[in-house]
Amino acid sequence: MGTAFNFDKFNVLYIFNACVENKSPLLIGSGKSEELGSPVDIPIIRYGHNDKPYIPGSSLKGVLRNLFESIARARGLETCLLDEEKMNEKKPCIVCQVFGNTGLASHIYVYDCTPVDSKVPIDTKTGIAIDRFLGVAKTGALFEEEFVSPGVKWKTEIRIFNIDLEKPKGEEEKIKAEIMKEIFKIWSSIGIYVGSRKTVGHGLLYLLKDETTVTRYTLENGVLKEERRSLKDWLGE
Numbered sequence: 001m002g003t004a005f006n007f008d009k010f011n012v013l014y015i016f017n018a019c020v021e022n023k024s025p026l027l028i029g030s031g032k033s034e035e036l037g038s039p040v041d042i043p044i045i046r047y048g049h050n051d052k053p054y055i056p057g058s059s060l061k062g063v064l065r066n067l068f069e070s071i072a073r074a075r076g077l078e079t080c081l082l083d084e085e086k087m088n089e090k091k092p093c094i095v096c097q098v099f100g101n102t103g104l105a106s107h108i109y110v111y112d113c114t115p116v117d118s119k120v121p122i123d124t125k126t127g128i129a130i131d132r133f134l135g136v137a138k139t140g141a142l143f144e145e146e147f148v149s150p151g152v153k154w155k156t157e158i159r160i161f162n163i164d165l166e167k168p169k170g171e172e173e174k175i176k177a178e179i180m181k182e183i184f185k186i187w188s189s190i191g192i193y194v195g196s197r198k199t200v201g202h203g204l205l206y207l208l209k210d211e212t213t214v215t216r217y218t219l220e221n222g223v224l225k226e227e228r229r230s231l232k233d234w235l236g237e
Contacts, residue, residue, distance in 0.1 A: 012161075014214060016157065016184075017155070023151075027145065044122065055154060057110040059195070064099075064110065068098060097176070108159070109157075122146055147202070214230070
């Protein structure tokens, strides 16, 4: 079990009911196919009970964590870069404080992305393995892989506990809030990359501002207060 950091009481909760769209082919493989006679060597990952493709929340959270870390370093902040020794220091770095680590609970929960529509366009393409030593194509190394076609919309939910993104208390929380807002701006304006083949432009995922809502929950005198608006309004655009 992870150790809590700033979880001693409920302060604020943000729920992002997000709608995202892959603008380029999306490849999140489930590993090499073991089915005899399968026309596809590398199938996309699917839920077992309904055979629908999805984007694992863990994959998306990893991308968001890396982006948070990059922005933090650009601001001159020290990060542990997942160094185990630094993780175990008395005070964790700002990235671990937000996203957690092996001994620290995360303030952010990212759920799996599931397709909005019941039918998802899926296509295949032929690839060829490259010899890493010679830098040339391997003989007889053709393979077929699946991908989700561009233009598919996905829904997901992101929860952020006890980091007030609008009314931060103290300089440290202010920095966390500013970086998180910057992440949502980047995601909705230029996109982020998820899955395989990113170096050739695959997996470009945009957050749709007009189709994403942000709900802020607080307790006032023991009564839950709820404020909801579109991501576009929340970002002040």
